[in-house]
Amino acid sequence: MHIGINAQLLSYSQSYRNSGVSRYIRRLLEGLAQEPGEHCYTIFINGPQVEEQLAAVARHPQLTYISAPWPEEQPVRRVAWEQLKLPGELRQRRIQLLHSPVNVLPFRLPADCHGVVTLHDLAFLRFPEVLTGPKRLYQRTFTLHSLRRATLIIAVSDSTRRDAIELLSLPAERLRTVYPCIDARFTASQQDEQAVRALRAHYGLESGFILYLGTLEPRKNLDTLIEAFARLKRQQGIREKLVLAGSKGWLYDSIFARVRSLGLESEVLFPGFIADSEQVLWYHAATAFAYPSLYEGFGLPVAEALACGLPVVTSTVSSLPEAGSGVALTVEPRDVDALANALYRALSDEAYRQHCRAMASTVAERFSLRTMARQMRAVYEEALSEKPPEPQQPEPWSQRKEQHVSSLE
Known part of the structure; x- marks a missing residue:
């Protein structure tokens, strides 16, 4: 099966961008490079320098890297690529499933392409005051639609899974918990x-x-x-x-x-x-x-x-x-x-x-790399065995969860 991964937020910059979700993506690619199963993967990254870094840790004949021309540190251009250009890439390359490892899928996936999205958290609903206005707007617009469009949703914890069910009334049968992994370097073995x-x-x-x-x-x-x-x-x-x-x-x-x-x-x-x-x-x-x-x-x-x-x-x-x-x-x-x-x-x-x-x-x-990679492949295979959900218009979730409206105003 041909699986695409939107790795645009993978960064090796010396800034906060090279943390959190960037490290999650990097570990995912390392795990798939070690155990890709029978599938081939097309991975969309940002810039040739990222591919050079990945060559040392996530290289395998079944993994192909495609570099997008717009740098991830320019969010508007990155989002434009993700929403306007990426769907055409999926059609052209006949990708059967797209995994977006950070909350957001393109609004319009090809009809024959499944969508899997990793949901990291719902902080923009729980604590909207700790995000800037543009970040709240982006998450409310794109994340909510992506969660309803996805064939399956990967939650990074049981807590995040419960939040998705409670705050958004998402059906439990479409949510899977797969813990992130920690690098093997993080051990109690003797240091210098x-x-x-x-x-x-x-x-x-x-x-x-x-x-x-x-x-x-x-x-x-x-x-x-x-x-x-x-x-x-x-x-x-x-x-x-x-x-x-x-x-x-x-x-x-x-x-x-x-x-x-x-x-x-x-x-x-x-x-x-x-x-x-x-x-x-x-x-x-x-x-x-x-x-x-x-x-x-x-x-x-x-x-x-x-x-x-x-x-x-x-x-x-x-x-x-x-x-x-x-x-x-x-x-x-x-x-x-x-x-x-x-x-x-x-x-x-x-x-x-x-x-x-x-x-x-x-x-x-x-929280080992091997455990994460195997569970992730199992989600891909399960999603590919199902019929993609019909595209939907985002429902006004606030009508169903009135108690959360005030925190978003």
């Missing part, structure tokens, strides 16, 4: 201690540090993390610093303002974007990991940190307990005292720290 010491010395972190790794944006709840860290400093006198690693996303000014208002400029570090190749070293250099997000479709950094044997504190909400695998400490995300107490335990409770190291391999196996 000299490199770990060098990283700590370079940033002045010899006394240890609490690590957050992700985009700097409101949904990550970093204001609360900074407040909890300040209380630990005052009440427990901890020596560790706080590292908020990652690129600036959007609406991030309050994060820096909170650090200044608490007088923590020397105690909170912002190293910026961390290259994929360096992330394992940061996990192994850290003393504990914090990810108190308000909402996540999955929360991959939580699983990565646990697979490295690192004590983790995360939230009780959305998919984060799934990513935490019963190992991470979970707290209500807005509860500053509870977050501070959990962080202190992660830093000081040696029995818990040993438990995290012991469970690392179990977490790594649960």
Whole structure:
């Protein structure tokens, strides 16, 4: 069978674009390159430099890469290609199924082409205030239509699957949960201690540090993390610093303002974007990991940190307990005292720290590349055995879920 994958959001840039969904796409392609099954794949990417990078990790005779001429950092042009040009490519190449790994299918697929879409989250419905206006508009226009048009929908967690059923009344039989995978590099195996010491010395972190790794944006709840860290400093006198690693996303000014208002400029570090190749070293250099997000479709950094044997504190909400695998400490995300107490335990409770190291391999196996690739192929094969749904006009979901209307106004 001939399967197409819209990988336009795969990026190797040194910015927030090379995180989250970009890494999800990269891991998917690596998994299919290792075990493509009997199918052939045409993968639409952005630029020859992306193909050069993929050549080292996702090359196989059954995978063909097609480079689109419009760069992904120009969203309007990328969306125009996705909606206007891609359907013609599908017809010309006789692609039987298109997988869009990031929420959105073309509005009009060829009549004989099935659509599979990965739904990462419904944050634009749950927390519309943490997205910019253009992002909300794009998601409400294209994601909702894509979910109704798709033959099957891949949810990255059971939490996201439940959201789709609750908020959009999507039929449960069209939803499949396939967890993202973590790279095999994220393990508790011994790291180069000299490199770990060098990283700590370079940033002045010899006394240890609490690590957050992700985009700097409101949904990550970093204001609360900074407040909890300040209380630990005052009440427990901890020596560790706080590292908020990652690129600036959007609406991030309050994060820096909170650090200044608490007088923590020397105690909170912002190293910026961390290259994929360096992330394992940061996990192994850290003393504990914090990810108190308000909402996540999955929360991959939580699983990565646990697979490295690192004590983790995360939230009780959305998919984060799934990513935490019963190992991470979970707290209500807005509860500053509870977050501070959990962080202190992660830093000081040696029995818990040993438990995290012991469970690392179990977490790594649960979210392995091979598991994800096999489950994804099974979804493709199931979708291809069904009749594509008839094109529909998007229904006004707000008429069916009145309680969510006010959050979108």
